[in-house]
Each structure stands twice: as structure tokens, then as C-alpha cells.
Amino acid sequence: MGRYVVRRLLQMIPVFIGSTFLIFSMMYALPGDPVRALMGDQSFDPERLASIRAELGLDKPLLLQYASYLGNLLQGDFGTEIVSGRPVADIIAAAFPVTIQLTIFAFTFTVLVGVGLGVVAGLRPNSIRDRGLLTLTLVLISMPSFVLGFLMQYLFAFQFELTTATVPEDPAITDMMLPAIVLGSLSLAYVARLTRTSMAENLRADYMRTAVAKGLPRRRIVGVHLMRNSMIPVVTFLGTDIGTLMTGAIVTEGIFNVKGVGGAIYEALFRREGATVVGIASLIILVYLLTSLLVDLLYAVLDPRIRYA
Amino acid sequence: MPDTTDGKMLTAPGPAVTETVAPGPESGPAPAKARSLWSDAWHDLRRQPMFLVSAALIVLLLVISFAPGLFTSASPRHADLANHYLQPPNWGNFFAPDWLGYDGQGRSIYARIVYGARASLTVGIGVTVLVTLLGTLVGMLAGYFGGWADTILSRVTDIFFGIPFLLGALVVLTTFEERTVWVVILALAFLGWTQIARVARGAVITIKQADYVVAAKALGASTSRILLKHILPNALAPIIVVATIALGGYIAAEATLSFLGVGLAEPTVSWGGDVSTGREQLRNAPYVLIVPSVMVSITVLSFLMFGDAVRNALDPKLR
Amino acid sequence: MSTINKTATVPAPRESGHHNGPLLEVKNLHVEFHTRDGVAKAVNGVNYSVDAGETLAVLGESGSGKSVTAQAIMGILDMPPGRIPQGEILFRGEDMLKMSDEERRKIRGRKIAMIFQDALSSLNPVLSVGYQLGEMFRVHQGLSKKDAKLKAIELMDKVKIPAAKARVGDYPHMFSGGMRQRIMIAMALALEPDLIIADEPTTALDVTVQAQVMDLLAELQREYNMGLILITHDLGVVADVADKIAVMYAGRIVEQAPVHELYARPAHPYTRGLLDSIPRLDQKGQELYAIKGLPPNLLKVPTGCAFNPRCPKATDLCRTEVPALAPVTEQDGADLPGRKSACHFWKETIHG
Numbered sequence: 001m002g003r004y005v006v007r008r009l010l011q012m013i014p015v016f017i018g019s020t021f022l023i024f025s026m027m028y029a030l031p032g033d034p035v036r037a038l039m040g041d042q043s044f045d046p047e048r049l050a051s052i053r054a055e056l057g058l059d060k061p062l063l064l065q066y067a068s069y070l071g072n073l074l075q076g077d078f079g080t081e082i083v084s085g086r087p088v089a090d091i092i093a094a095a096f097p098v099t100i101q102l103t104i105f106a107f108t109f110t111v112l113v114g115v116g117l118g119v120v121a122g123l124r125p126n127s128i129r130d131r132g133l134l135t136l137t138l139v140l141i142s143m144p145s146f147v148l149g150f151l152m153q154y155l156f157a158f159q160f161e162l163t164t165a166t167v168p169e170d171p172a173i174t175d176m177m178l179p180a181i182v183l184g185s186l187s188l189a190y191v192a193r194l195t196r197t198s199m200a201e202n203l204r205a206d207y208m209r210t211a212v213a214k215g216l217p218r219r220r221i222v223g224v225h226l227m228r229n230s231m232i233p234v235v236t237f238l239g240t241d242i243g244t245l246m247t248g249a250i251v252t253e254g255i256f257n258v259k260g261v262g263g264a265i266y267e268a269l270f271r272r273e274g275a276t277v278v279g280i281a282s283l284i285i286l287v288y289l290l291t292s293l294l295v296d297l298l299y300a301v302l303d304p305r306i307r308y309a
Numbered sequence: 310m311p312d313t314t315d316g317k318m319l320t321a322p323g324p325a326v327t328e329t330v331a332p333g334p335e336s337g338p339a340p341a342k343a344r345s346l347w348s349d350a351w352h353d354l355r356r357q358p359m360f361l362v363s364a365a366l367i368v369l370l371l372v373i374s375f376a377p378g379l380f381t382s383a384s385p386r387h388a389d390l391a392n393h394y395l396q397p398p399n400w401g402n403f404f405a406p407d408w409l410g411y412d413g414q415g416r417s418i419y420a421r422i423v424y425g426a427r428a429s430l431t432v433g434i435g436v437t438v439l440v441t442l443l444g445t446l447v448g449m450l451a452g453y454f455g456g457w458a459d460t461i462l463s464r465v466t467d468i469f470f471g472i473p474f475l476l477g478a479l480v481v482l483t484t485f486e487e488r489t490v491w492v493v494i495l496a497l498a499f500l501g502w503t504q505i506a507r508v509a510r511g512a513v514i515t516i517k518q519a520d521y522v523v524a525a526k527a528l529g530a531s532t533s534r535i536l537l538k539h540i541l542p543n544a545l546a547p548i549i550v551v552a553t554i555a556l557g558g559y560i561a562a563e564a565t566l567s568f569l570g571v572g573l574a575e576p577t578v579s580w581g582g583d584v585s586t587g588r589e590q591l592r593n594a595p596y597v598l599i600v601p602s603v604m605v606s607i608t609v610l611s612f613l614m615f616g617d618a619v620r621n622a623l624d625p626k627l628r
Numbered sequence: 629m630s631t632i633n634k635t636a637t638v639p640a641p642r643e644s645g646h647h648n649g650p651l652l653e654v655k656n657l658h659v660e661f662h663t664r665d666g667v668a669k670a671v672n673g674v675n676y677s678v679d680a681g682e683t684l685a686v687l688g689e690s691g692s693g694k695s696v697t698a699q700a701i702m703g704i705l706d707m708p709p710g711r712i713p714q715g716e717i718l719f720r721g722e723d724m725l726k727m728s729d730e731e732r733r734k735i736r737g738r739k740i741a742m743i744f745q746d747a748l749s750s751l752n753p754v755l756s757v758g759y760q761l762g763e764m765f766r767v768h769q770g771l772s773k774k775d776a777k778l779k780a781i782e783l784m785d786k787v788k789i790p791a792a793k794a795r796v797g798d799y800p801h802m803f804s805g806g807m808r809q810r811i812m813i814a815m816a817l818a819l820e821p822d823l824i825i826a827d828e829p830t831t832a833l834d835v836t837v838q839a840q841v842m843d844l845l846a847e848l849q850r851e852y853n854m855g856l857i858l859i860t861h862d863l864g865v866v867a868d869v870a871d872k873i874a875v876m877y878a879g880r881i882v883e884q885a886p887v888h889e890l891y892a893r894p895a896h897p898y899t900r901g902l903l904d905s906i907p908r909l910d911q912k913g914q915e916l917y918a919i920k921g922l923p924p925n926l927l928k929v930p931t932g933c934a935f936n937p938r939c940p941k942a943t944d945l946c947r948t949e950v951p952a953l954a955p956v957t958e959q960d961g962a963d964l965p966g967r968k969s970a971c972h973f974w975k976e977t978i979h980g
Contacts, residue, residue, distance in 0.1 A: 014464060015467045015471050016471070018464070018465075018467075018468030018471070019469075019471035022472060022477075023472065023476075023477070023480055026480045026481055026484055138610065138614065138617070139606075139610065141609075142557065142606050142609040142610035144561040144564055144565050144568075144605060144606075144609070145565070146564075146568050146581075147584070150584070150588065150599075151599075153591065154591055154595055154599075158591070158595075205749070206744065206746060206749035207749065207750055207751055207752040209744070210744060210750045210751065210752070210815075211752070212703075212704050212736070213702055213704050213736055213742045213744075214737040214763065214764060214815070215733050215734060215735070215736035215737030215738055215767070215768060216737075216763065216767055217733065220763075220767065225752050225755070229753070229754055244473065246473070247474070247476045248475065250475060250476070250479070251565060251568075251569065265476070269480065269571075270483070277480065281472075284476065285472065288471060288473065289471060302754065303753075303754055304753070304754060304756075304799040304801075305753055305799070
């Protein structure tokens with residue numbers, strides 16, 4: 001297992017470099033130019049422009065720029081924004097905790113409600129409640145999160161006036177509930193369907209018949225024998241889902257005006273601040289890669305048939 | 310499985326694998342049997358209400374996008390602020406320009422959703438076709454040849470897979486000044502092919518070990534013949550299932566990106582863009598936002614239901 | 629082995645209580661399955677009984693209803709689609725079909741245990757064998773996790789799994805087929821039940837391992853003086869261990885007899901066919917006999933004797949009248965204890 005972890009971590013390096021390089025190179029292919037934006041509407045002086053660009057290292061070849069960026073990143077230096085002069089690390093430090101909080105809320109909601117609904121439906125495949133759940137999740141999946149977000153905002157903030165339409169500057173935990181539900185709902189639908197399918201399939205397994213023949217109480221048959229087997233694919237999904245939730249926050253945070261990573265990256269994109277976009281993207285990719293490794297390890301714990309060489 | 314709005318398309322390998330058709334022996338050892346899988350599936354599909362309803366909706370949407378003029382005489386771009394500013398819907402007046410009201414620029418919302426269908430469907434279908442071609446090609450090469458080809462192609466797949474879909478699409482699309490339907494299609498396909506590639510690779514690896522492939526090899530069939538005549542037809546079922554379900558996801562992705570302001574832009578009429586314009590009036594004129602939102606959801610739902618029905622029909626395990 | 633040999637080693641019957649009849653008695657059992665295509669009558673009035681220490685072999689092709697009967701006894705039929713429209717299953721004189729779910733659950737595993745055919749799929753893949761064995765003691769006897777594990781090791785020793793202590797934490801896929809079947813047997817034996825139902829316990833195993841597993845089962849049965857219902861389609865397995873045989877066809881028992889008599893003088897054409905289709909060394913070179921035709925479709929069982937379309941001796945009578953399972957006698961009318969046949973022409977078959 002230890003060797004497997006090391007090997008996976010090593011394999012992660014080229015993937016991380018490749019993914020961040022892709023984003024990096026796309027950022028630098030952007031048509032806009034932050035240096036020109038820096039100079040504003042003042043009379044435009046090509047020489048001065050060139051000297052600023054040289055100062056920032058923007059005149060070097062792309063690969064060299066990326067190499068020096070990566071080198072700085074390894075020392076914990078995310079760079080600075082060109083226009084505002086703010087260190088990117090500060091922006092990340094301000095935005096990340098908010099998004100992580102939102103993600104954790106959404107994730108908890110996804111797991112509890114998604115698995116719960118899936119179990120309820122999966123124990124009685126093809127019953128009315130099962131079909132009801134399948135329909136409900138299908139509807140949820142077909143609503144892009146901005147649709148659901150505005151629907152919830154309209155209903156809860158404007159019609160019933162239970163919450164404010166946007167999340168205040170210094171949000172209390174309850175303020176985050178609505179965005180978290182919107183963010184998590186799509187994953188919830190997938191988790192519920194996956195749990196349901198997995199349970200329904202395992203329900204027909206031979207070992208379930210054995211468990212009944214052993215005279216085990218129903219609670220134990222379902223709780224131990226069925227759940228252990230049915231949760232394996234669900235856990236795999238949930239692991240890869242954390243990274244997804246973090247990027248999904250771009251839309252959700254926009255709708256509810258949450259000051260998180262999504263808002264920061266969206267803003268930076270329009271201000272052509274490459275360092276900020278690449279920095280945040282790198283962190284998200286890292287979270288995504290690490291959680292998928294974690295899931296693979298968890299997979300081995302849950303399913304002894306998986307062996308890692 | 311894929312959706313998109315949240316970049317799920319690229320980050321959900323779990324269900325993509327478990328819920329799709331098991332390739333290999335069940336898919337049929339010979340063309341004769343493979344044909345029976347498809348005719349069986351067709352036989353099944355014709356009886357499924359979910360399939361019939363979704364297929365009918367999809368046909369309707371296709372007709373609307375080919376000939377929007379058949380459905381409304383109003384122009385989606387004609388703005389009459391003076392007479393129609395935020396004029397509320399006239400629910401009883403079916404299919405008239407004022408049926409679903411007017412938006413903040415005095416444009417007929419009904420005309421706009423009719424003319425918006427084309428962009429959504431073109432992007433959805435276009436991306437799916439490109440992604441399926443590219444993904445199948447990469448997956449088949451990696452799966453069939455193994456070794457170095459597999460290592461390199463799989464690493465490249467991993468790299469693209471590692472970029473969250475929505476984030477990647479945002480970055481790619483901001484690099485374009487002018488975002489036409491084709492730019493959006495290419496951008497989404499550029500990021501979206503990995504899922505199909507993984508599914509195709511898995512299917513091909515299973516199938517190439519099947520006895521009938523080994524037998525064809527032993528009989529001296531050429532590599533291209535084996536790939537096209539034996540492997541591709543049998544790997545097709547899981548690929549088609551993933552692709553149909555993904556289609557709905559791409560439509561949702563286009564709407565989300567247009568909503569965020571990096572997708573389709575005027576003069577192209579797009580539902581996502583209309584949702585975005587409607588958000589300022591959410592409190593006093595919710596229908597401006599709700600109507601295009603509902604259209605997006607119905608369209609995505611149709612394709613999801615269609616994909617679900619196809620999967621049920623093609624997956625022998627679920628019978 | 630003969631019955632005489634057996635009784636010599638039989639310990640005193642355990643907790644026989646006040647009930648004097650057979651350990652298990654199945655009376656006129658019917659089971660049907662409601663499917664999309666109609667009602668499949670899987671079991672149509674089966675009667676049999678087993679005593680403590682006795683081995684009953686139930687013989688038949690797939691679809692003969694032998695496994696369904698066992699599942700009905702065990703209470704593990706899928707209901708729906710399964711249904712038991714009539715019949716009784718008396719365990720120590722009490723009808724289990726009238727018991728509450730909880731009463732039945734307490735009998736399962738503790739009084740009546742079952743061994744399944746495919747040990748790999750019948751054991752839970754993600755739980756260690758030690759856990760699955762120990763579970764019996766934890767659930768039925770309230771033992772602690774630690775004590776249950778010790779008991780599990782003891783059981784594994786009992787069924788002769790080498791290095792039981794080291795392997796108790798291993799998972800089912802880590803064992804060989806024969807070892808896995810031993811674990812199934814250990815699980816069934818855990819609480820020293822009165823009756824064990826073994827559903828094709830050796831079918832999935834290599835021939836060399838089959839004998840070992842069968843011997844182990846027979847040995848343990850003697851040791852604990854358990855009743856054993858052995859379900860099989862393999863006549864070879866039966867000859868060594870069974871005391872009596874019930875041959876099933878299309879959901880009915882067509883012949884019942886003490887084991888050696890059945891082999892010597894079958895009283896039903898179906899049994900005869902089964903026996904004739906065993907390859908024999910002294911008939912090398914001759915064409916092997918096979919029963920013609922296919923097993924009946926349970927949705928549309930033939931009228932009259934269900935075997936008539938495949939029977940070489942069938943007459944019009946066989947096509948219209950269902951033969952009852954009636955006692956078989958010697959030619960002079962002398963009793964043949966324990967023998968019954970459901971054939972209009974049993975006399976010709978046994979004496980002809």
C-alpha cells in the first residue's frame with residue numbers, strides 16, 4: 001500500500017503539471033492585456049509598455065514563463081496581480097475558506113440526503129417511491145444550477161421572504177444553507193441514483209440470500225451486508241465530487257454573491273489577471289487529484305478484492 | 310452521467326462505469342448476436358413511455374430549431390421598448406408574440422425561446438458528435454494497442470480530465486473575442502472528450518480478450534479489420550449510452566456558460582443569455598428569467614430521459 | 629455406508645423434546661411463481677420427511693423443484709414472485725408456514741441451516757470469513773466480537789482448514805473453491821443445527837475435491853447426529869452418503885426409495901433413464917443412453933404424467949391421468965418399506 005501511494009503521488013506530478021500548464025498557456029493566449037489595462041486610457045506608449053512587460057517577464061517564451069511560475073509556486077509564491085499589485089496568496093487566503101465552508105456544507109447535504117433517498121428507494125426497487133425518486137432526481141439533474149439557484153432565490157427570498165437574496169458580507173452559518181443546497185443538489189441527484197441502483201443490484205446477490213439463511217435480523221442484513229457492498233461505487237463518486245463542487249461554486253457564488261473562490265476566479269478572468277486564475281485553478285486541481293487518490297485508497301479499504309501492486 | 314453545469318461531466322468516472330452497458334460477452338460474440346442486441350433494444354424502447362415522450366419532445370425541438378418561422382411570426386430581435394417594456398404574459402393567447410410576455414428590452418419572450426432552440430441543440434449535438442468521434446478514436450487506440458500508446462494517451466486523458474470542466478470552459482472561451490456557435494462547440498469538445506475515451510478504452514480492453522477477437526486474429530484478419538468489424542460494433546453500446554446522456558449535459562453547459570457571459574453572445578439568441586438578462590428583473594418580472602430557464606430544463610430533461618431509456622434498453626444487466 | 633454402520637456411532641438424540649414424529653416433514657407443499665408470462669408451478673404437492681441422523685437425497689434436473697422446495701423450507705423464497713398456496717412444513721411437529729417472521733428467523737441458522745452451491749458468490753465478498761462465521765455466534769448467542777472470533781477459528785479447524793488462526797481474517801476470494809465450500813459448511817454447522825439442507829454442495833468443485841467435501845459433510849453429520857437434506861443432480865454423490873432418495877420431476881416426487889434399492893431396481897422410467905445415462909466401464913464402446921427431450925416448461929406442464937412426452941413406455945393413460953405416488957410392492961404383494969412410485973406402470977418397470 002505504501003509503495004502504491006508513493007507511485008500514485010509520483011504519477012500525479014505530470015498530470016498536475018500538464019493540467020496547470022494547459023490553463024497557464026490558455027491564460028496567456030488571452031486577447032486582453034493587463035499591462036495595457038494598467039496604463040488605462042492614458043496616451044499609449046509602446047516603449048513603456050515593452051519595458052513593463054520585460055520587467056514582469058512577459059516577453060519571455062511561454063515555457064520559460066511557466067517554468068519560473070512553477071518554481072515560484074513550489075516556494076509558496078503565487079505571484080502578484082499586475083493591476084492591483086495585490087499578492088495572489090492574499091486573494092486565495094480570503095476566498096478559499098469561504099468556498100471550503102460552502103463545499104463542506106454542500107457535501108454533507110449531498111451525502112446525508114442523497115444516500116438516505118437512495119437507500120429508501122433502493123430497498124424497494126420499482127415501487128412507487130422508487131419511481132418517484134428516479135423522476136425527482138431526473139428533474140433535478142436537468143436543472144442547471146443557475147436555474148435552480150434563481151428558482152430558490154425567487155421562492156425563498158422574494159416569495160416567502162425566509163432568507164435574503166444574497167449572502168451578506170460576513171455570513172452566518174444559516175446564510176450559507178441555500179447556496180449549499182443549490183450547489184449540492186446535482187450531486188445529490190447522482191448520489192441518490194447511484195445508491196439506489198447499487199442497492200437494488202446487490203439486493204439480488206447470493207450473499208444476501210445467505211445472510212437471510214443465517215437467521216440474521218433484517219437490520220443487520222441491510223445495515224452490514226447490503227450497505228457495505230452498495231456503498232463502494234458511491235464512495236468513489238463522492239471523492240471525485242469534491243473537486244466538482246468547488247468549481248460548481250463559480251455559478252452558485254455568482255448567484256448568491258458569496259465572496260469565495262468562484263467569484264474571485266470569475267473576476268480575475270475578466271480582468272485578465274492570469275496569475276490569480278492559474279493560482280486558484282492549480283489549487284482546485286490539486287484538491288481534485290488528492291481527493292481522487294484518497295478515494296482509491298478508501299476503495300481498497302472497502303473492497304478487499306482490490307489489490308494494489 | 311455527465312452534466313456539466315458543475316463540470317461533472319469530466320469528473321464522474323464512478324457512475325459512468327457502473328451504470329453503463331457491460332461490454333464484451335453480453336454484447337454478443339458475433340455480428341448476428343450484436344444485431345439482436347440492437348433489435349432487442351429497439352423492441353424494448355418502443356414500449357417505454359419515457360422513450361416515446363422524450364423522443365417526441367426531441368423531434369419537436371429539432372423542428373423548432375430548423376424552422377423557427379413556423380412557430381412564430383415575431384422577430385426575436387425586434388425591440389419595442391415604448392410599447393412592450395416588461396409587458397407581462399398573456400397566458401391565454403397561445404403562440405402569439407405576447408403569449409409569454411416581453412423582456413426588459415421589449416422583445417417577445419416567446420419569439421426568443423423559439424429562436425433560441427437552434428443554438429442549444431446545435432451546440433449539444435455538435436459537441437456530442439465531436440466528442441464521440443475523438444473519444445472513441447483515442448480510447449480505441451489506447452485500449453487496443455496498449456503499451457506505450459496506452460501510457461501516453463492515458464496520461465493525456467488524465468491531464469484533460471484533471472481540469473474541471475466549467476473552469477476550463479470559462480478560460481478557453483474568454484480567449485475568444487467572438488464566440489460563435491462553432492467556437493463554443495470546439496471549446497466544449499476540446500475539454501469534453503475524455504469521458505468517452507475512458508469508456509471506449511475500458512470496453513475495448515474487455516472486448517479484445519474475447520474469444521471471437523482472438524479467433525479473428527488467429528485467422529489472420531488485419532488490425533484495421535479487427536478494429537472496425539469486431540471491436541467497434543461491440544464497444545458501441547456503452548459509448549452510445551454515455552454520449553446520449555452527455556448530450557443533455559452539453560446543452561446545460563452551453564446555457565450555463567452563456568449565462569456567465571462567456572458563451573454565445575448577441576446577435577445569437579441563446580436561452581442561457583436570456584436567463585442572464587432576466588436576472589435583474591427577478592423580483593418584479595420573474596417570467597423573463599423563468600421562461601428560458603424552463604426551456605433549458607425541458608430540453609435537458611428530454612435528452613436525459615432519452616439517454617436513460619436507451620441505457621435501460623441496451624444494458625442487459627438491468628433487464 | 630450402510631445404515632447399520634451409522635447407528636453404531638449415533639450419539640443419543642439431542643433435545644428431542646416431546647415430539648416423536650420425524651424431525652422435518654413436508655406435507656403436500658405447493659409453490660408457484662407469478663411471472664409476466666403466467667404462473668409457473670414449481671412445486672406441486674411434495675411430501676417427504678427426514679429424521680435426526682438421516683440423510684435424504686433429493687434428486688432431479690434443474691427446474692424439477694428440488695431447490696425451490698428447500699428454499700421454502702428455509703424461508704428464503706423470494707415472495708413475491710413466489711407464493712405458497714397450500715401445504716405444511718412441519719419442523720418438530722410445528723408448521724413453520726404459520727409462524728411469525730421472527731420465530732422463523734430464530735430457527736434459521738440455529739435449528740435449520742443451509743449450504744449453498746456457489747460458495748464464492750454466497751459468501752459476502754467484503755467481509756472476512758472470520759467475521760461471517762463469528763456473526764452466527766454474535767447474533768444468535770450474543771457473544772462478544774472477540775469470543776466470536778475464537779469460535780470462528782475453532783469452526784475452521786473443525787472443517788479442516790489449515791492454519792485457521794492465520795486465515796481467519798482473510799476474505800472469501802483468497803480461498804480455493806474447496807476451502808470456500810468448507811467455510812460454507814462451517815457456517816452451517818456453527819450452531820449445531822438439527823437439520824442441514826445442502827443445495828448441490830459439490831457441483832461447483834473439482835472432482836477430486838468433491839469427494840473430500842462430501843466425506844467431511846457426512847462425517848460431521850454423524851458426529852452431530854443431524855438430519856441432512858442433500859439436493860443434487862448427481863447420482864454418484866448420492867450413493868455413498870444418502871439413506872433414502874426422493875426423485876423429483878416437474879415439481880413432484882416421482883419415486884421414493886431407500887438408496888440401494890433404488891439403484892438396484894428403479895420403479896419409475898425416469899429414474900431408470902437417469903441410472904442408464906451414467907457411463908459404465910463394463911459397457912465401454914456402446915452408445916451412452918440419454919433421456920430424450922427437454923425438461924418440461926413449468927408454465928405449461930404436460931397433462932397426465934409430466935414425464936410422458938419423454939417416456940419410452942408412455943401410453944394414452946399417461947397422457948390423460950396424473951399417476952399418484954403409491955406404495956411399491958414385491959411381485960407377491962409383500963411390502964417394500966419406504967418405496968413409492970408415481971407411475972401407472974411401476975410394476976412393469978420394477979419387475980419387468
